[in-house]
Amino acid sequence: MKFSFLRKKWFKIPYTLLLYGFAAYGFILTATYFAVKFNWTNEKGSVDVNNRYFSEMHDKYDQSFKVDSVSMIKHRFEVLNRIMLVNEYYPKNANLILATYTENKDEKLALRMLDAVDLQLKKNKSYRKAWSKWKHKDQKSDQKSTGLSVFEWMNIAEWKDFKEAVTKDKKYIDSVYKVTGVEPRLIVACLVGEQIRLFNSSRESYKRYIGPLKVLALENHLSYGVTGIKNGTALTIERFLAEKGSEFYPGEKYEALLDFDSTINYASKSNDTLDIRLQRLVQWENHYYSYLYTALFLREIKTQWEKAGYSIEDRPEILASLFNLGFQRSVPKPNPAVGGSVYKIKDKEYTFGSVAYEFFYSGELANVFPFKKKSFDEPKTVIKRIVPTN
Known part of the structure; x- marks a missing residue:
């Protein structure tokens, strides 16, 4: 009778439930122990359906991924082409x-x-x-990439020497731009036509002086300076700066640019037999006047054509051709022709105008002589003629 309450229903049912509950909990703990011990609970997982693709991509960009200059250029164009393709479907x-x-x-x-x-x-x-179409087109080409330029004459050794030499003259060319507004790259295009011709025709001079010293060829007979200005052309350029009624007259702001300064001595061993006009052009290191005469010629020619109703401001090949041929060949017309002196480079013929054109749009030396929005701008500095006072 002492534990008669154990037989009571109100106690017996909860007690039984609690007992079986603890037993079940013990069983679960025991089962869990053995499941963990024998790795029965490990997640089997599954291999992604694209696993092979991921592996291929890893191999593709592993150590075999070429990073030489030629390969990187090819990769760069692939990136841009593929981005454009994706943009058609998913711009974001x-x-x-x-x-x-x-x-x-x-x-x-x-x-x-x-x-x-x-x-x-x-x-x-x-x-x-x-x-697939783009990829097939890319793979179909059997033309191997090279580190050479598409412009064949730029692959000659002289071109590398020229780039070093003209870079040294940047300060003079930029100075000319400030007073004439003529784009430095356009001036250099005319210089290229003349220098490449000289490099090719004066082989001995190139081997002895130009190549080793990385300097520009300097002319001192019939044509003068680094851009090959003829004496008659220099005189005509000066005359048109003063003739306000001339079709070539560029404006008052350019009139004093070629005035002679009697206080400066331009004579040297290489030009002491020449008059002062040509002495200014034939300077071994300072080529400022070669570029100044060139820029003023271009501006006068551009003025002539504009007055006749034809703009050649954005035609470097025409301006360079006329620079090579001279004022007498400058006849404004609707369809001007590219040409000038013809010379061979590695057995291939080129004209002065075509070489200037190819350089101008090649992108070569763009870090030194960048493209400007306009080939002819207003001068940043206007030099006025000094009028003597009584």
């Missing part, structure tokens, strides 16, 4: 990739980002067709 992703590439300049990263997009678009038939 294309812009994100382009922004990253613009910021990092990392072709490898950009290509991997594009591959991630490709994976998502593998079932997009239109995209796959466009991508």
